[in-house]
Amino acid sequence: MTITLKDGRKVERAKYYPTGSVQVPMSKAQIEEKFTVCAATAIEPDAAKKILATLGSLGEQKSFDDFWPLLRRA
Numbered sequence: 001m002t003i004t005l006k007d008g009r010k011v012e013r014a015k016y017y018p019t020g021s022v023q024v025p026m027s028k029a030q031i032e033e034k035f036t037v038c039a040a041t042a043i044e045p046d047a048a049k050k051i052l053a054t055l056g057s058l059g060e061q062k063s064f065d066d067f068w069p070l071l072r073r074a
Contacts, residue, residue, distance in 0.1 A: 001013055020034075032052060035048070035052055036048055036049075036052070039051065039052075043070070043071075047070045050070050051067070051070050051071070054066075054067050054070075
């Protein structure tokens with residue numbers, strides 16, 4: 001991107017890979033924030049927290065019986 005200022009100076013910046021790509025991975029906090037923001041359009045915040053916690057511990061889950069209802073709209 002190039003921005004030309006009123007005084008004629010140009011400021012250039014380039015970003016070759018988007019945040020979240022393999023080259024520029026998001027941190028755990030960024031992933032959680034993005035999930036929370038996106039989930040807010042579809043489910044209650046409490047359900048979003050539970051879903052995120054379940055997804056973060058998939059290998060430890062003995063059953064998904066409590067998980068599936070969280071994905072349904074109230």
